Amino acid sequence: MLPPGKKQINLHCARLIRIFGFALDTPSGHNQTKVCFCPRLFVSLRSPARSMRPDFTNLRNRTKITFMATIDSYRSPFPHEELLERARRIRHVALDMDGTIYMGMSLFPWTKRFLSDLTEMGIGYSFLTNNPSKSIADYLHKLETLGIEATREEMYTTALATIDYIRSHYPTAKRLFLLGTPSMISEFEAAGFESTADSAEDVPDVVVAAFDMTLTYPRLCRAAWWASQGIPYIATNPDRVCPTDQPVVLVDCGSICKCLEHATGRTPDIVLGKPDPNMLTGIKERFGLRADEIAMVGDRIYTDVAMARNAGALGVLVLSGETTEEVASAADPQPDVTALSLKEFGELLKEAHGK
Numbered sequence: 001m002l003p004p005g006k007k008q009i010n011l012h013c014a015r016l017i018r019i020f021g022f023a024l025d026t027p028s029g030h031n032q033t034k035v036c037f038c039p040r041l042f043v044s045l046r047s048p049a050r051s052m053r054p055d056f057t058n059l060r061n062r063t064k065i066t067f068m069a070t071i072d073s074y075r076s077p078f079p080h081e082e083l084l085e086r087a088r089r090i091r092h093v094a095l096d097m098d099g100t101i102y103m104g105m106s107l108f109p110w111t112k113r114f115l116s117d118l119t120e121m122g123i124g125y126s127f128l129t130n131n132p133s134k135s136i137a138d139y140l141h142k143l144e145t146l147g148i149e150a151t152r153e154e155m156y157t158t159a160l161a162t163i164d165y166i167r168s169h170y171p172t173a174k175r176l177f178l179l180g181t182p183s184m185i186s187e188f189e190a191a192g193f194e195s196t197a198d199s200a201e202d203v204p205d206v207v208v209a210a211f212d213m214t215l216t217y218p219r220l221c222r223a224a225w226w227a228s229q230g231i232p233y234i235a236t237n238p239d240r241v242c243p244t245d246q247p248v249v250l251v252d253c254g255s256i257c258k259c260l261e262h263a264t265g266r267t268p269d270i271v272l273g274k275p276d277p278n279m280l281t282g283i284k285e286r287f288g289l290r291a292d293e294i295a296m297v298g299d300r301i302y303t304d305v306a307m308a309r310n311a312g313a314l315g316v317l318v319l320s321g322e323t324t325e326e327v328a329s330a331a332d333p334q335p336d337v338t339a340l341s342l343k344e345f346g347e348l349l350k351e352a353h354g355k
Contacts, residue, residue: 071319071325071328071338071339071340072340073339073340073344073347074337074338074339074340074344074345074347074348075337075338075339076334076336076337076338077333077334077336078336083336083337083348084348084351084352085352086292086314086336087295087314087348087349087351087352087353088352088353089292089293089314090123090293090294090295090314090349090352091122091123091124091287091289091293091294092123092124092125092126092283092287092289092293092294092295093118093123093124093125093126093294093295093297094125094126094128094280094283094294094295094296094297094313095125095126095127095128095297095298095342096128096129096130096274096296096297096298096299096300096304096321097127097128097129097131097139098129098131098242098243098244098299098321099243099298099299099300099318099320099321099322100297100298100299100304100318100320100321100342101127101148101342102146103243103244103245103320103321104243104244104245104246105142105145105146105245106245107146107147107148108320108341108342110341110342110343110346111148111342112147112148113343113346114342114343114345114346115148117346117349117350117355118346118349120355121349121350121353121355123349123353124287125154126154126155126156126283127139127143127150127154127155127156128156128274128279128280128283128296129156129157129158130157130158130236130237130238130239130273130274130303131157131158131211131237131239131242132157132158132159132162132180132184132187132210132211132236132237132253132273133180133181133183133184133210133211133212133213134157134181134183134184135159135183135184135186135187135190136152136155136157136160136187138183139155139157140152140155153286156279156282156283157187158210158236158237158272158273158279159180159184159187159188159210159236160187161236161272161273161276161278161279162208162210162234162236162272163187163188163191163193165234165270165272166193166206166234170205170206170232172205173193173205173206173232174192174193174194174205175193175194175196175202175203175204175205175206176188176193176194176195176196176204176205176206176207176208177195177196177204177206177207177208177222177223177226177231178195178196178208178210179207179208179209179210179212179215179219179220179223179256180208180209180210180211180212180236181210181211181212181213181214182214184210184212188208198218198219198222199222200225203226203231204226204231205231205232206231206232206233206234207223207226207227207231207232207233207234208234208235208236209223209233209234209235209236209253209256209257209260209268210235210236210237210253211236211237211239211242211252211253211256212253212256213250215256220256220259220260223260224260224263224264227260227264227266228264228266232269233266233268233269234268234269234270234272235253235254235257235268235270235271235272236253236272236273237252237253237254237271237272237273237274237303238253238254238271238273238274238275238302238303239252239253239254239273239300239303240252240254240255241255241322243299243321243322254271257271273303274298274300274303274304274306274307275302275303275304275306275307275309275310276307276310277307277310277311277312279307280294280296280307280308280311280313291311291312291313292312292313292314294311294313294314295308295313295314295315295316295345296308296311296313296314296315296316297316297318297342297345298316298317298318298321299317299318299319299320299321299322299323300317300321300322300323301317301323301327301328301331301335304317305317305331305335305336308336309333314336314337315335315336315337316335316336316337316338316339316345317331317335317337317338317339318339318340318341318342318345319338319339319340319341320340320341320342
C-alpha cells in the first residue's frame with residue numbers, strides 16, 4: 001500500500017538512464033526495477049542490486065536502497081508511514097537557535113508561523129543552544145527584539161550546562177578563568193562564581209573555554225598557561241564555527257580549543273553541549289517526556305543530530321544554517337529527517353497530526 005501522493009510504475013534500465021543518468025548494476029534477468037516517486041521525500045528503489053553509486057544510502061538490507069534526490073521539502077531514510085508515526089509521537093520540539101530560527105540578527109520568515117503551528121497542535125518547544133556567548137537575559141532580549149516572546153524556563157544554553165557541571169563535579173570551585181564574552185561571564189557571576197584576572201598570581205580553580213567573540217591574545221595565552229599547569233579545563237561546546245549572515249567566519253569554541261591543544265598538547269577534560277545527550281535531560285525531566293516524544297531540530301549534523309541520536313530523540317537537520325545539502329547527503333547514518341527549513345518540518349508535523 002503506497003502512501004498518498006506516491007505513484008508506482010515499472011521502468012527498465014534504459015529508461016532509468018534517460019531519467020536519472022545511471023543504471024543499476026543488477027543480476028542478469030533482473031533488470032526491471034520498481035520506482036516509487038514521492039516528491040516530498042525520496043525515491044525508493046527496490047532491486048536485487050549488488051552495487052550502488054555514492055548517491056545511494058544502504059537502508060537496512062541489500063534489497064532496499066534510497067536515491068537521495070535534491071531536496072525540495074524534506075526527506076527521511078524511513079518509509080513514509082513510519083516517519084509519520086514517529087512524528088505523531090512528538091510532544092515537544094527542542095530548537096537550536098543560530099542557523100535554525102534565525103541567522104545573526106535576521107529572523108527567518110517562517111519561524112513565527114512554525115512556533116504558532118506548534119502551539120496550535122499542542123506541541124511544546126524550548127530553545128536549546130550551544131552558543132554560550134550571551135546570558136539568558138540577553139538571549140531573551142534578542143528574541144524579544146526579533147519578535148519572539150520566551151521565558152527563562154524555555155531557554156537552556158551551554159553556559160548553564162557548564163555551571164551545572166561545575167557545581168556537580170567541582171563543588172568547592174568558586175574561582176574560574178573564563179575565556180568568554182562579558183555577557184557569558186555575567187551569567188557565571190550571577191550563579192555565584194568569581195572571574196579571575198589575566199594574572200599569574202590570580203590562580204583559578206577551573207578554566208572554562210567558550211565561544212569568545214571578545215577574545216584577546218593575552219587572555220588566550222593565559223588560558224593556555226593554566227591548561228598547561230594541569231588546572232581542570234572545561235569547554236562549553238564543540239562547535240568549530242558559529243553561523244552568521246555576515247561575510248565572515250565566526251571562530252567558535254571548538255576551534256579555540258584546537259589552538260590551545262596545539263600550544264599545550266592538552267585537550268579539554270570534558271566538552272559540554274551538544275552532542276552530549278544530557279542537554280536534553282532537563283527538558284525530559286521538566287515536562288515528563290520520553291526521549292522519542294522530543295524532536296531535536298538544528299542545522300548541524302555533528303552536534304544537533306548527533307545529540308538527538310545519542311538521546312534517542314527524533315533528529316531533524318535543517319539546511320538553513322551551517323550544513324550544506326552536499327554534506328547532508330553524504331552523512332552516514334542519515335538524519336531521521338532532513339528539511340530545507342523549519343517550514344518544511346512543520347509541514348511534516350501537520351501532516352502527521354492531521355492539521
